[in-house]
């Protein structure tokens with residue numbers, strides 16, 4: 001009822017008013033074109049940052065602050081990366097994986113894949129895809145992140 005009145009009252013608005021009014025019928029050519037329905041349905045990009053729980057101590061990317069891992073998922077601090085110390089994590093977020101390849105590491109032959117921050121693309125460490133010695137099997141599916149690519153975030157003393 002109210003809308004009908006407005007439409008009637010503005011049936012022939014002066015040209016000057018056309019530009020200043022925001023009504024969709026008054027200025028159909030002004031502003032961005034409406035997106036096609038297919039474009040409006042935004043699927044969440046897989047590279048978008050995941051966010052870890054605020055109440056946990058966590059590690060973030062030293063370069064872009066993307067969350068990487070919860071302290072609860074830390075398995076071991078006694079690993080050696082290519083540029084210094086590295087931590088072994090049970091699970092990580094915001095991390096992409098390269099192709100797996102076999103490498104002879106300090107602890108023997110492993111199939112590993114480089115991992116990188118999905119947000120800033122910095123190589124962070126690697127993922128153990130497969131270990132060939134039984135004593136190293138516990139590392140399979142786990143992630144190494146080098147210490148110099150991480151910062152401690154949220155709730156650390």
Ligand SMILES: [Zn+2]
Pocket residue numbers: 061062063064065066117118119120121122
């Ligand atoms: Zn990053």
